[in-house]
Amino acid sequence: MESKDSISIWFFIGISLLVNGVLILGAGIYELVHPPENPVVLFRLHASIWWGALLLITGVFYCYRFLPRGAWRK
Amino acid sequence: MTPTLALAVPSRLVKLAPVDLIIIVFYFALVLAIGFYLKRRASTGEDFFLAGREMTAWIAGLSFLSANLGALELMGWASSAYEYGILATHAYWIAAIPAMLFLGVFMMPFYYISKTHSVPGYLKLRFGESSRSLSAISFAFMTVLMSGINMYSMALVLKIVLGWNMNFSIWISALTVGIYVALGGLRSAIFNEVLQFVLIWAGALLIPILGLIEAGGWGPLKAQIIHNTSVEYVHLWRYLGSFSTNPEGIHWTGVLFGQGLVISFGYWTTDFLVVQRLLAAKDLRAAKMAPIIGAAFKMFVPFIVILPGLLALAVLPFKLTGASVAAATGGHSYNEVLPLMLARYCGPGLLGLGVTALIAGFMSGMAGNVSAFSTVWTYDIYRALIRKDASDAHYVSMGRWCTILGVLISIGTAYFVMQFFSIMDYVQALFSIFIAPLFGTVILGMFWKRATAAGGFWGLLTGTISAAAMFAWIEVNPAAVRYVALSSHASPMAADMYRALWSWIVCVVVTIAVSLFTRPKPVAALNGLVYGETDIPSEGNVAFYHRPAFWAVIVGLVFVALNVIFW
Numbered sequence: 001m002e003s004k005d006s007i008s009i010w011f012f013i014g015i016s017l018l019v020n021g022v023l024i025l026g027a028g029i030y031e032l033v034h035p036p037e038n039p040v041v042l043f044r045l046h047a048s049i050w051w052g053a054l055l056l057i058t059g060v061f062y063c064y065r066f067l068p069r070g071a072w073r074k
Numbered sequence: 075m076t077p078t079l080a081l082a083v084p085s086r087l088v089k090l091a092p093v094d095l096i097i098i099v100f101y102f103a104l105v106l107a108i109g110f111y112l113k114r115r116a117s118t119g120e121d122f123f124l125a126g127r128e129m130t131a132w133i134a135g136l137s138f139l140s141a142n143l144g145a146l147e148l149m150g151w152a153s154s155a156y157e158y159g160i161l162a163t164h165a166y167w168i169a170a171i172p173a174m175l176f177l178g179v180f181m182m183p184f185y186y187i188s189k190t191h192s193v194p195g196y197l198k199l200r201f202g203e204s205s206r207s208l209s210a211i212s213f214a215f216m217t218v219l220m221s222g223i224n225m226y227s228m229a230l231v232l233k234i235v236l237g238w239n240m241n242f243s244i245w246i247s248a249l250t251v252g253i254y255v256a257l258g259g260l261r262s263a264i265f266n267e268v269l270q271f272v273l274i275w276a277g278a279l280l281i282p283i284l285g286l287i288e289a290g291g292w293g294p295l296k297a298q299i300i301h302n303t304s305v306e307y308v309h310l311w312r313y314l315g316s317f318s319t320n321p322e323g324i325h326w327t328g329v330l331f332g333q334g335l336v337i338s339f340g341y342w343t344t345d346f347l348v349v350q351r352l353l354a355a356k357d358l359r360a361a362k363m364a365p366i367i368g369a370a371f372k373m374f375v376p377f378i379v380i381l382p383g384l385l386a387l388a389v390l391p392f393k394l395t396g397a398s399v400a401a402a403t404g405g406h407s408y409n410e411v412l413p414l415m416l417a418r419y420c421g422p423g424l425l426g427l428g429v430t431a432l433i434a435g436f437m438s439g440m441a442g443n444v445s446a447f448s449t450v451w452t453y454d455i456y457r458a459l460i461r462k463d464a465s466d467a468h469y470v471s472m473g474r475w476c477t478i479l480g481v482l483i484s485i486g487t488a489y490f491v492m493q494f495f496s497i498m499d500y501v502q503a504l505f506s507i508f509i510a511p512l513f514g515t516v517i518l519g520m521f522w523k524r525a526t527a528a529g530g531f532w533g534l535l536t537g538t539i540s541a542a543a544m545f546a547w548i549e550v551n552p553a554a555v556r557y558v559a560l561s562s563h564a565s566p567m568a569a570d571m572y573r574a575l576w577s578w579i580v581c582v583v584v585t586i587a588v589s590l591f592t593r594p595k596p597v598a599a600l601n602g603l604v605y606g607e608t609d610i611p612s613e614g615n616v617a618f619y620h621r622p623a624f625w626a627v628i629v630g631l632v633f634v635a636l637n638v639i640f641w
Contacts, residue, residue: 006115009133009265012108013272019100020276020427027093027423040421042284048423051280 007068014062021056028052087235087410088417094426101273101430102250105266105437109254112262119466122259122473123191123449125354133268134360135367138351139375140267143274144224144439148379148432149231152415153408155383156394158321159299159307160640162383163376167310168334171369171633173342175626178365181343182352183610184520186361187602191353192446193346193516194454200519200603201530203458208534209515210454212508213346214447218480219504221443222487228436229488235413236429244488247433251440252481255448256474260354263445267351270434277424277431278378281412284419285385298388307387310640317561317568324568325561332571336578337506340513347446358611362622369629373636382415390414440484447480448473503545503570510574511537514581522589523597523604529589537581544573 028048035043090098116122129137154162190196194213198206229243254262289295296308306313306320313319314326342348342365355361386394392405394414400407406414416428452473457464464472515534518525547554548569556562559572600607618624 007111009268012104012265013269016101016104016269016273017276020097020273020430023093023097023100024423024427027091027421031421036421041418042288043421045284045287047280047284047419048421051424055276 008066010062011066011068014059014064014066016059017055018059018063021052021054021059023052024048025052025056087413088425088429090236090426090429091422093423094429097423097426098430098433101434102246105254105269106250108265108269109257109262112258112265115261116257116259117470119469119473121261122470123453124350125259125261125264127354128356129264129351129354129360129364130356131360131363131367133264134351134355134364136271136371137264137267137354138348138364139368139371140271140274140438141348141351141442142439143271143375144435144442147439148274148278148435149409149412151379152383152412153410155380156386156408156411159303159387160310160380160384161307161320161322161324163310163380163640164329164333166372166376166380167633167637168329169338170342170372171629172334173338174365174369174372175630176339177343177349177352178362178369179623179626180605181516181520182361182365183358184603184605184608185349185353186355186358187608187610189602191453192450193344193349193512194450196603197515197519197530198454198458200600201515201525202527205515205527205531205534206454206458208531208538209512210450210458212538214450214455216504216508217347217443217447217450218483219487221440221447221480221484223491224436224439224443225484226488226491228433231413231432234410235432240492244485247437247440248481248485248488251437251444252478255441255444256477259470259473260350260445260449263441264351264354266441267438270438273427273434274431274438275378277427277429277434278382278412280424281415281419281428282377282381282385285382285389285415289385289388295385295388299384302387307384308640310637312641317563322567323561323563323565324571328559328564328568328571328575332568332575336510336513336574337571339517340506340509340574340578344512344516345509346450347442350442350446350449359613359616359620359622363625366622366625366629370625370632373629373633379412383411386411386415389418444477444480444484448476451476451480503566503573506570506574507538507541507545507577510541510578511581514578515585518582518585518589519604521605522586523600523607524589524594525585526589526592526594528592529585529587532588533581533583533585536584537577540580541573541577544576 025048028046031048032046115126120126151162151165154165185193185196188196188199190199192210194206194210197209225244225248228247229240232238232243233240254266258265286292286295289298299307311326314324314329317323317325352361352364355364394400394406394408394411395403397407397409399405412432416425420428452469456472456476457469511534514537515530518533519530544558548558553562555564555569558576559569561568564572597607602608613621
């Protein structure tokens with residue numbers, strides 16, 4: 001769908017997942033070190049950490065796989 | 075296809091942390107960046123209105139689904155799940171999957187091969203200018219109305235959930251959508267819809283996962299729901315034998331023929347808001363596969379929409395009520411169920427992503443409305459009725475300005491709704507008034523070569539008028555619901571379904587009757603428009619697992635299995 005010099009939608013999605021993954025993982029680690037006074041239900045599962053990590057890994061994969069190399073070379 | 079939200083008593087449900095705000099601001103920056111990046115690829119009419127017709131099946135399919143997956147859809151059906159139980163799932167299964175598969179396998183060839191820019195454009199080719207004008211004007215009216223109401227609802231939700239000022243929410247979201255669609259046209263809308271689709275899943279998927287962990291799995295969840303409500307809340311079909319034995323007050327015939335046949339097929343196969351995404355596909359096979367891919371994902375949307383509503387029935391320590399009761403008692407209404415569940419499980423970061431998912435849902439729906447409005451206005455009203463022979467560049471310019479105009483009208487509608495709140499109650503009804511007869515006209519046009527121009531026009535007109543008349547009848551005399559919906563127990567939703575069914579029948583009967591007394595088009599003029607008279611490219615040399623029909627059968631079988639499992 002994209003020509004060689006264009007950026008794929010999947011690359012934009014990769015960027016979005018990567019940035020959100022970093023932020024959520026970071027927030028999760030912060031909460032692990034500084035537990036909140038009013039934790040959410042099932043806080044003990046630390047969903048922010050594993051969900052953030054999952055988004056981060058998926059984002060890295062999509063960014064790498066759909067990196068617009070043609071546009072970069074130009 | 076969108077339930078009406080009626081929220082009241084503004085009160086702040088959640089408080090965002092700085093990291094949540096960063097996630098939301100990053101989302102707005104990214105969608106605008108995509109719009110600016112794609113501006114250079116929207117210079118011709120084909121680029122701006124049809125995204126260059128170069129979308130893969132996956133992108134067209136996800137965009138097709140995302141344009142429908144607005145946050146009103148998410149929050150409204152989650153609310154319905156709390157109110158009516160698993161019955162709300164019909165909106166995602168019987169009221170979507172068969173129609174989407176039918177569209178992909180049987181109808182897309184005619185939309186695609188005819189090279190039309192829009193659904194009204196197809197009616198022009200098949201039935202002539204009068205049918206096109208009637209459907210284009212009603213579609214444009216409905217689209218900006220829906221867009222404005224969605225915008226108002228979004229602002230109301232953000233006010234209740236986050237305490238945000240409504241004017242701020244309306245203007246920021248509307249201008250963002252206006253900018254990225256005006257810059258990049260349909261391609262920008264589609265790109266952002268795919269991004270929004272991913273964010274909706276990323277932001278909403280944790281709720282059912284954590285909810286099921288808390289409830290102990292599906293079995294204990296079901297038992298708890300039955301304990302808290304009644305057994306009818308966990309069965310899809312078993313208690314639809316009578317109007318009075320299920321929470322929705324509907325009979326299975328209403329679900330199957332009203333919701334499952336007329337409204338669903340009308341919406342998914344003739345509403346240009348969703349069909350436009352498929353016309354952007356790169357070839358016929360991609361255009362046929364796209365709605366099948368959309369159907370496969372649609373089947374699993376209840377996991378992030380219906381399941382949170384059901385989980386709330388089991389795990390929330392308090393009861394939700396209708397909007398008016400909540401307003402009087404200071405409690406929470408059904409419509410707040412999704413934000414409540416979000417706040418229950420999601421801490422900083424995840425909460426920001428969840429709120430971004432809601433905003434993304436609103437914006438994808440709004441972008442769908444605005445891009446479809448721009449195309450129908452430019453091609454089916456402006457070019458057809460006002461200025462027929464302008465240059466391509468002129469129509470692209472008109473499309474860009476019309477996008478901004480559509481956004482501004484939507485904002486005006488949002489403020490209008492704010493003053494006259496009861497109009498929200500009529501949205502679903504108005505929707506069914508226009509969509510059900512249109513489906514009758516399109517389906518006869520595609521599959522009955524004897525249908526004539528006069529038949530198509532008068533069928534569409536009388537179908538629409540009959541739907542409006544039934545609506546007015548019930549408004550004036552509420553007891554008339556027993557005639558329209560066959561039961562005095564029927565809910566407004568059930569009345570919508572039956573009204574759609576009757577108006578579709580009126581449209582079909584009138585179209586057939588008038589056609590039989592008027593002269594049809596010569597057969598040669600029907601090539602590319604009608605079944606039996608169109609050369610559809612053979613798929614003989616394509617492996618069976620690459621054929622749309624094969625995947626339609628697979629999706630259809632999973633759909634049947636799900637209905638049996640949750641019977």
